[in-house]
Amino acid sequence: MSEIAENWQALRLRIARAEAMADRAPGSVRLLAVSKTKPAAAVRAAYAAGQRAFGENYVQEGLGKIAELADLAGPELEWHFIGPLQSNKTRDVAEHFHWVHSVEREKIARRLAEQRPSALPPLQLCLQVNIDDEDSKAGCSLAELPALVTTVLALPRLRLRGLMCIPRPGNGAAFTALAKTRQDLLASIPGLSPETFDTLSMGMSDDLEVAVAAGSTMVRIGTALFGARDYPAD
Numbered sequence: 722m723s724e725i726a727e728n729w730q731a732l733r734l735r736i737a738r739a740e741a742m743a744d745r746a747p748g749s750v751r752l753l754a755v756s757k758t759k760p761a762a763a764v765r766a767a768y769a770a771g772q773r774a775f776g777e778n779y780v781q782e783g784l785g786k787i788a789e790l791a792d793l794a795g796p797e798l799e800w801h802f803i804g805p806l807q808s809n810k811t812r813d814v815a816e817h818f819h820w821v822h823s824v825e826r827e828k829i830a831r832r833l834a835e836q837r838p839s840a841l842p843p844l845q846l847c848l849q850v851n852i853d854d855e856d857s858k859a860g861c862s863l864a865e866l867p868a869l870v871t872t873v874l875a876l877p878r879l880r881l882r883g884l885m886c887i888p889r890p891g892n893g894a895a896f897t898a899l900a901k902t903r904q905d906l907l908a909s910i911p912g913l914s915p916e917t918f919d920t921l922s923m924g925m926s927d928d929l930e931v932a933v934a935a936g937s938t939m940v941r942i943g944t945a946l947f948g949a950r951d952y953p954a955d
């Protein structure tokens with residue numbers, strides 16, 4: 722078995738244990754494999770082990786791998802864009818990815834809606850929330866979030882699936898805060914339904930258990946699956 726396949730099986734066990742510890746249903750947490758900086762061969766190894774959803778942070782790098790791995794493309798394979806998204810890159814994301822987790826402002830959402838090809842299914846979208854770090858520029862503020870949700874709901878060719886956060890390391894309370902934010906939005910925004918607004922994208926290699934305990938439905942895992950990255954990617 723490849724090292725990546727071994728890591729994948731260990732991760733699946735880790736997630737299953739975290740679900741059980743948190744009294745969550747088995748299978749309620751999805752694993753997003755974060756392949757940034759890793760070669761297409763690493764993605765292929767994870768795919769061979771059974772992994773189907775992959776996350777990329779850089780548009781050019783992601784497009785390269787999507788092209789290299791075109792032979793894997795099938796109904797199950799999903800590419801998720803999880804990195805900072807500038808407006809000059811929205812078309813590439815709208816045309817080539819299945820999900821985006823890092824939408825934080827209206828202009829980006831509008832461009833994605835305009836640029837999503839109508840021949841493709843709607844682009845699945847999470848809004849990135851700046852849940853715990855006012856100094857960081859990444860993510861929409863809690864104050865701006867309701868208006869952004871309302872705007873995105875009205876846009877064509879997008880499906881608003883939930884919220885994403887990248888808290889400071891060790892700040893588990895941020896995960897609970899994001900879960901509460903989702904509940905508050907469901908209670909206050911007409912047209913938002915728990916069946917479709919069903920995603921909390923939170924938790925990484927070092928804190929997936931804390932995130933699952935707080936209600937994560939998708940953990941984004943790089944290092945624990947693919948090993949340490951050779952160069953900094955954040």
Ligand SMILES: *Cc1c(COP(=O)(O)O)cnc(C)c1O
Nearest residue numbers: 755803925926941942943944945
């Ligand atoms: C790199 C990255 C991850 C994965 O982090 P690991 O600690 O390697 O598991 C998850 N989410 C985002 C947004 C990232 O940039």
